[in-house]
Amino acid sequence: MSNDTNHHTDKHSGDVNYLNFEKGFMSWWMSIDHKRIGLMYLVSMIFFFAIGGLLALVVRTELMKRGQTIIDNDTYNMAFTLHGVIMIFLFIVPGVPATLGNFLLPLMIGAKDVAFPRLNRLSYWVYVFGSFFAFLAIYFKLDTGWTFYSPYSLRNAPAVMSATMAAFVLGFASILTGVNFLVTIHKMRAPGLTWDRLPLFVWATYATALLQVIATPIIGITLLLLFLENAFGIGVFRPDVGGDPVLFQHLFWFYSHPVVYIMILPAMGIVSEIIPVFSRKPIFGYKAIVWASVGIAAISFLVWGHHMFVSGMSDFVRYLFSFLTFFVAVPTAVKVFNWVATIYKGSVEFTSPMLYAMAFVFLFMIAGTTGIHLATLATDAHYHDTYFVVAHFHYTIQGGAVIGLYAGLHFWFPKIFGRMYNEKFAKIAFCLLFIGFNGTFLPQFVLGMMGMPRRYADYSTFSNVDTFEYLHFISTCFSYINALGYSLVLVNLGYGAVKGVKATANPYNSLGLEWQTPSPPPHDNFETIPVVTDWSYGYGEEYSDHDHNGNKKVVAKPA
Amino acid sequence: MSHHETLPAGHYHHLEPEQAYHSAKLAMWIFLATEIHLFGGAFCAFAFFRWRYFDDFNHYAGQLNWQLGALNTLVLLTSSWAMVRGVDAAQKGLNKLCGRWLIVTIILAFVFFGIKAIEYSTKLSHGIYPSTHIFWGLYYTMTGIHALHIAVGIGLIYWLYLLTKKERFSTVYYTPVEVIGLYWHLVDVIWIFLFPLLYLLGGVGAGAHH
Numbered sequence: 100m101s102n103d104t105n106h107h108t109d110k111h112s113g114d115v116n117y118l119n120f121e122k123g124f125m126s127w128w129m130s131i132d133h134k135r136i137g138l139m140y141l142v143s144m145i146f147f148f149a150i151g152g153l154l155a156l157v158v159r160t161e162l163m164k165r166g167q168t169i170i171d172n173d174t175y176n177m178a179f180t181l182h183g184v185i186m187i188f189l190f191i192v193p194g195v196p197a198t199l200g201n202f203l204l205p206l207m208i209g210a211k212d213v214a215f216p217r218l219n220r221l222s223y224w225v226y227v228f229g230s231f232f233a234f235l236a237i238y239f240k241l242d243t244g245w246t247f248y249s250p251y252s253l254r255n256a257p258a259v260m261s262a263t264m265a266a267f268v269l270g271f272a273s274i275l276t277g278v279n280f281l282v283t284i285h286k287m288r289a290p291g292l293t294w295d296r297l298p299l300f301v302w303a304t305y306a307t308a309l310l311q312v313i314a315t316p317i318i319g320i321t322l323l324l325l326f327l328e329n330a331f332g333i334g335v336f337r338p339d340v341g342g343d344p345v346l347f348q349h350l351f352w353f354y355s356h357p358v359v360y361i362m363i364l365p366a367m368g369i370v371s372e373i374i375p376v377f378s379r380k381p382i383f384g385y386k387a388i389v390w391a392s393v394g395i396a397a398i399s400f401l402v403w404g405h406h407m408f409v410s411g412m413s414d415f416v417r418y419l420f421s422f423l424t425f426f427v428a429v430p431t432a433v434k435v436f437n438w439v440a441t442i443y444k445g446s447v448e449f450t451s452p453m454l455y456a457m458a459f460v461f462l463f464m465i466a467g468t469t470g471i472h473l474a475t476l477a478t479d480a481h482y483h484d485t486y487f488v489v490a491h492f493h494y495t496i497q498g499g500a501v502i503g504l505y506a507g508l509h510f511w512f513p514k515i516f517g518r519m520y521n522e523k524f525a526k527i528a529f530c531l532l533f534i535g536f537n538g539t540f541l542p543q544f545v546l547g548m549m550g551m552p553r554r555y556a557d558y559s560t561f562s563n564v565d566t567f568e569y570l571h572f573i574s575t576c577f578s579y580i581n582a583l584g585y586s587l588v589l590v591n592l593g594y595g596a597v598k599g600v601k602a603t604a605n606p607y608n609s610l611g612l613e614w615q616t617p618s619p620p621p622h623d624n625f626e627t628i629p630v631v632t633d634w635s636y637g638y639g640e641e642y643s644d645h646d647h648n649g650n651k652k653v654v655a656k657p658a
Numbered sequence: 659m660s661h662h663e664t665l666p667a668g669h670y671h672h673l674e675p676e677q678a679y680h681s682a683k684l685a686m687w688i689f690l691a692t693e694i695h696l697f698g699g700a701f702c703a704f705a706f707f708r709w710r711y712f713d714d715f716n717h718y719a720g721q722l723n724w725q726l727g728a729l730n731t732l733v734l735l736t737s738s739w740a741m742v743r744g745v746d747a748a749q750k751g752l753n754k755l756c757g758r759w760l761i762v763t764i765i766l767a768f769v770f771f772g773i774k775a776i777e778y779s780t781k782l783s784h785g786i787y788p789s790t791h792i793f794w795g796l797y798y799t800m801t802g803i804h805a806l807h808i809a810v811g812i813g814l815i816y817w818l819y820l821l822t823k824k825e826r827f828s829t830v831y832y833t834p835v836e837v838i839g840l841y842w843h844l845v846d847v848i849w850i851f852l853f854p855l856l857y858l859l860g861g862v863g864a865g866a867h868h
């Protein structure tokens with residue numbers, strides 16, 4: 100991407116930037132700088148990720164041996180519920196958009212900030228406020244599972260009311276971010292940054308923002324109805340007065356399937372940014388990736404029924420949901436082919452962000468293909484509510500969304516902090532994480548196929564308890580390695596952020612607009628608003644007189 | 659190529675006035691879409707249970723006071739008209755006139771609340787609670803969420819009124835009035851759907867016991 104800010108590149112590195120232009124707690128808490136808000140989101144979310152991760156270890160340790168290992172059944176129910184609630188609502192739903200999205204979106208489109216900086220700050224405040232309700236739910240001993248299925252969720256009103264209030268408030272934060280990003284992308288692109296030059300991460304953020312604003316209100320009303328059900332007994336989800344728990348499931352999954360794409364689409368955007376840089380090739384099939392993002396977002400609204408194949412639906416509706424679910428595989432596979440084609444014959448550099456990006460592609464393929472097993476009616480009847488689902492889900496969300504987030508964190512780390520982490524250490528941490536993750540969840544596919552139900556605190560009464568115990572033991576051991584990997588990543592990145600070697604403005608020689616400003620960027624991102632003359636994937640195209648659409652280049656590079 | 663180059667660095671007035679106006683309007687339209695989805699979920703639930711408990715729903719709908727409902731519809735429609743007058747005055751830079759129309763809007767909103775309060779208290783005094791039947795559960799939920807939107811609207815319009823006091827609006831700047839006006843119309847439109855859905859479907863007065 101050519102622009103007129105190149106000549107400022109190194110002059111300001113280490114001088115006044117967004118990190119140090121104002122000091123003190125209040126300068127952060129009151130900040131309306133999108134970069135600071137993104138960073139505050141990041142720190143808060145990593146905190147919740149750590150809590151959710153520790154709860155996962157508690158769950159895994161309990162399952163390591165048959166019978167009671169460390170906690171009783173009721174505590175176990177709370178542990179896996181809180182693991183789910185914290186990981187979903189406080190970590191991965193805000194996820195990439197609230198952190199890297201906030202930080203990068205204005206930089207990538209050549210703007211000084213998002214369209215509504217105060218709304219952006221409000222979104223963060225609402226997020227913090229919502230997290231207090233989550234703690235309240237812990238205090239009241241929430242144990243319904245993260246899905247709040249009725250009638251389980253009608254037994255402990257204070258806990259469910261706190262949790263639904265938390266999710267409702269957090270949904271508000273999500274909607275505010277979505278509205279803000281949609282308007283920002285529509286109205287604030289730098290001159291020359293046409294839709295067909297838009298970076299793929301921005302496209303992914305756009306598709307995600309659409310999902311945020313379309314889907315989130317539905318979970319809002321659903322949880323509000325559940326809240327009122329617990330508060331006043333309105334009857335809608337209460338079977339003993341004629342209400343319908345299956346209606347809750349429909350409304351819940353109408354949001355909660357698309358939300359999986361709120362988690363995964365931005366991660367796909369990150370991977371689309373990283374792969375061309377370290378393959379030194381233009382992204383393959385730019386338009387196909389754009390349409391796949393939008394297509395995935397659209398189809399994601401038509402498949403929620405696949406969570407309810409055994410909840411009671413007519414056969415015709417089940418065929419329909421099954422077929423439509425298969426259909427999501429098409430745009431997803433389009434993306435995978437494009438990433439692989441981009442790497443093909445490139446001069447690949449195996450940096451740590453690239454390793455994470457490639458791990459994403461690999462793990463997400465396992466997630467996708469096992470998803471096909473669950474979309475198939477006959478096999479789903481067997482797999483439903485077993486560890487097969489648990490494994491599939493974690494391949495999607497940890498192997499996909501979390502690995503994608505970590506890919507992005509490593510990739511944009513020098514831009515965010517103006518320093519580098521230790522690359523060798525990052526690779527070691529990645530290996531531990533990768534091995535630990537696969538070792539934890541591959542055995543769970545087998546457990547699920549053998550009939551191990553999810554959410555059970557104990558399996559000692561099953562006939563194949565010996566095999567279950569063996570596989571659970573392996574899974575738990577590897578989960579410790581996985582946790583060690585994550586800890587090392589955080590230590591490495593934390594140390595690098597404070598003490599790392601100073602990074603240059605553009606350490607990877609990337610063409611992305613965000614790299615054409617100092618690291619860390621100044622408070623207003625660009626000294627002058629850049630003028631964009633081409634897309635940002637033209638690796639090896641610099642000397643061609645045609646742009647990526649095959650048109651003859653009109654504008655020469657500005658001097 | 660860009661006008662931004664002439665802007666001083668380091669300030670949050672990072673949008674051209676024109677751009678800010680269009681951004682705010684787009685944001686409000688998107689937000690209104692989310693509101694429609696929020697109510698849409700409740701409407702789906704209502705449609706589903708009406709289909710399942712058809713006779714009950716018709717029976718209970720008949721117990722609602724449609725005259726008061728109709729009166730409230732009229733009150734809200736009039737308040738929307740007052741809002742339109744307010745927006746028009748703001749666009750002409752007439753702060754004082756705008757302020758007056760905003761106050762009219764607020765008064766009408768309180769009239770709506772008064773009538774709604776009469777309806778609620780009558781029902782409650784007859785022992786009709788949200789837990790009496792799913793119909794009433796949804797009635798109290800949907801009208802309650804709607805009333806909450808009215809309350810938020812009153813707050814926002816009062817804030818606009820304070821801005822008119824400070825002579826904040828002019829022929830070139832009236833974005834908040836227009837954007838909050840959009841919100842107010844949506845609240846009105848939702849009532850226009852709620853009224854027939856709750857009060858009129860099933861025939862007026864079909865089960866009027868109370």
Ligand SMILES: [Cu+2]
Nearest residue numbers: 356403405406
């Ligand atoms: Cu799904």
